[in-house]
Amino acid sequence: MMSKAITIAEAQRYDAHTINEIGIPALVLMERAALATFNNLLNDDFDLSRVVVVAATGNNGGDGIAVARLLHIRGIDVEVYLLGDPAKATSQTAQQLKIANYYHIPFTSDLNHVVNATLIVDAIFGVGLSRDITGKFADAINAINAADAKTVAIDVPSGINADTGEVMGVAVVADSTTTMAYNKIGLLTITGKQHSGTVHVADIGIYAQDHLEHAR
Numbered sequence: 001m002m003s004k005a006i007t008i009a010e011a012q013r014y015d016a017h018t019i020n021e022i023g024i025p026a027l028v029l030m031e032r033a034a035l036a037t038f039n040n041l042l043n044d045d046f047d048l049s050r051v052v053v054v055a056a057t058g059n060n061g062g063d064g065i066a067v068a069r070l071l072h073i074r075g076i077d078v079e080v081y082l083l084g085d086p087a088k089a090t091s092q093t094a095q096q097l098k099i100a101n102y103y104h105i106p107f108t109s110d111l112n113h114v115v116n117a118t119l120i121v122d123a124i125f126g127v128g129l130s131r132d133i134t135g136k137f138a139d140a141i142n143a144i145n146a147a148d149a150k151t152v153a154i155d156v157p158s159g160i161n162a163d164t165g166e167v168m169g170v171a172v173v174a175d176s177t178t179t180m181a182y183n184k185i186g187l188l189t190i191t192g193k194q195h196s197g198t199v200h201v202a203d204i205g206i207y208a209q210d211h212l213e214h215a216r
């Protein structure tokens with residue numbers, strides 16, 4: 001059931017259908033995305049001594065901040081390196097920031113913490129990437145790639161165009177990628193495969209409509 005690969009437009013359409021027509025709240029999907037990533041982190045035998053989640057303020061970042069919370073509650077040393085203006089976060093990511101604040105999850109603005117992590121979670125961009133990456137976002141991706149740490153990407157390695165596999169200026173080279181609902185066609189290209197590592201497709205409750213016909 002989960003073997004097909006989809007485009008960015010399909011991912012966005014299935015998300016919107018699940019939220020707006022079926023009625024599963026967006027935060028429920030985000031929690032499932034975070035739990036799936038968290039489970040892959042725990043199962044894949046990574047060194048979890050110092051985890052840094054690098055997150056931007058879109059929903060990919062929200063997934064990452066929720067992963068940071070799940071790790072923190074487990075007693076794992078985790079920090080969040082936040083990129084972008086939190087005042088412009090999506091509503092779900094603003095909610096994740098509020099929850100993270102309740103748990104006093106540490107935030108860092110020091111890229112050395114990224115470089116010295118034992119595991120990095122890439123939650124900068126997913127299917128919302130829309131232009132070449134520059135500035136602080138590019139600096140963070142270069143730091144992730146310079147680190148000895150293993151890197152796990154959420155949904156798409158940041159900087160990879162999920163339709164074409166093209167590197168949008170610069171892109172995270174991940175050891176493993178937890179991608180949501182279906183694989184993305186860009187991750188099946190040569191550059192896509194080089195950047196995503198081992199791909200885990202996570203069932204988070206989002207399905208193509210033809211896959212749901214048997215259930216209604």
Ligand SMILES: NC(=O)C1=CN([C@@H]2O[C@H](COP(=O)(O)OP(=O)(O)OC[C@H]3O[C@@H](n4cnc5c(N)ncnc54)[C@H](O)[C@@H]3O)[C@@H](O)[C@H]2O)[C@H](O)CC1
Pocket residue numbers: 015016019026029030033056057058059060061063090124125126127128129130131132133134137154155156180
């Ligand atoms: N929709 C859902 O409920 C779910 C989404 N999931 C995750 O969300 C991302 C997609 O989130 P979205 O907010 O649409 O986009 P991104 O987070 O990927 O990024 C959008 C954000 O970034 C800005 N932007 C785009 N390109 C650049 C750039 N080159 N430089 C700087 N900024 C850039 C853009 O303007 C937006 O503000 C999806 O991949 C999933 O990870 C969940 O999985 C759950 C369901």
Ligand SMILES: [K+]
Pocket residue numbers: 060122123124125126153154155156157158
């Ligand atoms: K990502």
